[in-house]
Amino acid sequence: MTNDADTSKPFTIGLNEVGLGIPVPRWLCHRMVQLVGQQNAERILSTGTLVTTGEAERIGLVDKAVSSMEELSQEATQRLEKLLVGVHEAPQVETLKYLRDDSSQQLQKLMTNDLDGLWNYLGNEKFREGIRAYLAKLSKKK
Numbered sequence: 001m002t003n004d005a006d007t008s009k010p011f012t013i014g015l016n017e018v019g020l021g022i023p024v025p026r027w028l029c030h031r032m033v034q035l036v037g038q039q040n041a042e043r044i045l046s047t048g049t050l051v052t053t054g055e056a057e058r059i060g061l062v063d064k065a066v067s068s069m070e071e072l073s074q075e076a077t078q079r080l081e082k083l084l085v086g087v088h089e090a091p092q093v094e095t096l097k098y099l100r101d102d103s104s105q106q107l108q109k110l111m112t113n114d115l116d117g118l119w120n121y122l123g124n125e126k127f128r129e130g131i132r133a134y135l136a137k138l139s140k141k142k
Helices: 026-036 038-047 053-059 069-084 089-122 125-141
Strands: 012-014 050-052
Touching: 012 053, 026 038, 026 089, 050 053
Parallel strands: none
Antiparallel strands: 012 050
């Protein structure tokens, strides 16, 4: 993730569903806990907090903070080269499947359940109010 040159308006990352009036899907909660730990996931997700590039790097939400798009491109290229050099793709993919299989199966079940429950929120007036407020906030930024 890149740092913003304008420190008064830093780049942020996160999930703002709660602020819009809908719960963060369980599968995303599960994945966030895997990435940043229970305490950070609870703090970020339950409040709709968007974290800065520096904090995202510190807690493990992003791999690395860089200062420019050029540096980001170079970093991504280097990481891909390290992953792929001298490694046969098929065994690598199978190994990753083995490592992630339990988690993947659990996430697929949660995704299905979350989609069923999402419809309850989309028709809710509080959700529509949240969307209107969010859009009004965005329109003020222009």
